[in-house]
Amino acid sequence: MIVVVDYGMGNVGSILNMIRKTGGSAIISGNLKDVEMAEKLVLPGVGAFDNGVKNLQDIGLWDILNHKVCKNKTPILGICLGMQLFTDGSEEGNLAGFGWVKAKTIRFRFKEDARQIKIPHMGWNQVFLKKSSPIFQEMHKEPRFYFVHSYHLICEEEQDVVSVTRYGHEFVSAIQKENIYATQFHPEKSHKYGLQLIRNFVEVC
Amino acid sequence: MLATRVIPCLLLKNGGLVKTVRFRNPTYIGDPINAVKIFNDKEVDELMILDIIATRQGKGPDFDLLSRIGREAFMPMGYGGGIRTLEEAKRILSLNFEKIIINAQALENLGFVHQLAKVCGSQSVVVAIDVKKDSLGRPRVYGHTDGQTRKIELTTYAIQVANNGAGEILLNSVDRDGTFNGYDLNLIRMVSQVVNIPVVALGGAGQLKDFAQAVQSGASAVAAGSFFVFHGKHRAVLITYPQKDELGQVLRVYEGLNQ
Structure with missing residues (x-):
């Protein structure tokens, strides 16, 4: 059973719908027992970094997630804010993230001549693979995904970077480190491309 | 490269899909669930759904219908129509819609927009501004619930909307709605020059080059109704969406502007 972690940070229904469409079985839950028992985890999230950290701590999921991911090596997929929470911390807030990947989260900054570029980065954009990863297995040609975000990752370790995307400059759009997978974009809103990625997470990871 | 979003905009009336001309004569088009399924299969960039009489009827959004629509879609979606409270807005967002679209309620009270942005995040809040020309040809902010234009200057209102x-x-x-005569490019220029947030152009798209012109005039994304649901000069109902490479050819030239 896959558990889509519900910690009060945005809508998770479409992720559940998409997992079910691939034939996977999943539930939405913020319940400690469910998370403890999960075979795989999805950590979604839309909203502010510190709120995400606080909510996970308040409902008692922080330590359990740490244990599941670091000790049990349970596969986890972070989406958008979920991905950012995997880092050491974010310019958006003051609290520490999980620190599962050597990375920090920073706000988009553009050079003088590119000030007209709008933040958030919102819409469909391409991804360019830097290394192979199970989540991009059998992906359709010219994959494009839906993004909505103002912050992005800076990875210290290049081998964690699965894909990059261009918006003003290049930024990290997907990562993988062992059992830890994450995307800055929203696979659950990205038609067949997202469906393939979710299918891979359900079937292969 | 970020692609220009091309967004079908569907109108709801009493649970059915309709299409208007200059905000009048709503013609029944079909079943919304079916239409959303088709648009999802066609892999549209985004979908907007507007209930055109929810505010006037005063009964709020049709949550049951929206929840059924939400289940069909693996794409970004926005909904507008009859949203008056934060609770209603949150409920829409919980039904797999990313964006709530506010129109009449913003005209009454921009504080509501401010509150929504604070709680739900700016990226989820779209304010729809309907514009109708007065007898002197000046663009005026138009209230669709009472059919009256507002005193406030369009650009002043747009800035206030963004600031909230x-x-x-x-x-x-309003004047271009359902006409296929192309977007009002001056209008797009006027508003996109005074705000930093994306302006989505709607009203008048009749051919692919209209999208390109709207983008060239400052639109960050383009929306259309009739263009995606009518076909041929007799306006037979047929749901269409251009192929990615067709759109790429007309829009690519301008997409550099969004980078």
């Missing part, structure tokens, strides 16, 4: 935290403006030309 809206993430996007859906700029709709």
Whole structure:
């Protein structure tokens, strides 16, 4: 059973719908027992970094997630804010993230001549693979995904970077480190491309 | 490269899909669930759904219908129509819609937009501005619930909308609605020059080159109704959406502007 972690940070229904469409079985839950028992985890999230950290701590999921991911090596997929929470911390807030990947989260900054570029980065954009990863297995040609975000990752370790995307400059759009997978974009809103990625997470990871 | 979003905009009336001309004569098009399924299969960039009489009827959004629509879609979606409270807005967002679209309620009270942006995040809040020309040809902010134009200057209103935290403006030309005569490019220029948030052009698209012209005039995204649901000069109902490479050819030239 896959558990889509519900910690009060945005809508998770479409992720559940998409997992079910691939034939996977999943539930939405913020319940400690469910998370403890999960075979795989999805950590979604839309909203502010510190709120995400606080909510996970308040409902008692922080330590359990740490244990599941670091000790049990349970596969986890972070989406958008979920991905950012995997880092050491974010310019958006003051609290520490999980620190599962050597990375920090920073706000988009553009050079003088590119000030007209709008933040958030919102819409469909391409991804360019830097290394192979199970989540991009059998992906359709010219994959494009839906993004909505103002912050992005800076990875210290290049081998964690699965894909990059261009918006003003290049930024990290997907990562993988062992059992830890994450995307800055929203696979659950990205038609067949997202469906393939979710299918891979359900079937292969 | 970020692609220009091309967004079908569907109108609801009493649970059915309709299409208007200059905000009048709503013609029944079909079943919304079926239409959303088709648009999902066609892999559209985004979908907007507007209930055109929810505010006037005063009964709020049709949550049951929206929840059924939400289940069909693996794409970004926005909904507008009859949203008066934060609770209603949150409930829409819980039904797999990313964006709530506010129109009449913003005209009454921009504080509501501010509150929504604070709680739900600016990226989820779109303010729709309907614009109608007066007898002297000046663009005026139009209230669709009472059919009256407002005193406030269009650009002043647009700036206030942005300052109150809206993430996007859906700029709709009443005069071009359903005409296939192309977007009102001056209108797009006027508003996109005074705000930093994305302006989504709506009203008048009749051919692919209209999208390109709207983008060239400052629109960050383009929306259309009739263009995607009518076909041929007799306006037979047929749901279509251009192929990615067709759109790429007309829009690519301008997409550099969004980078």
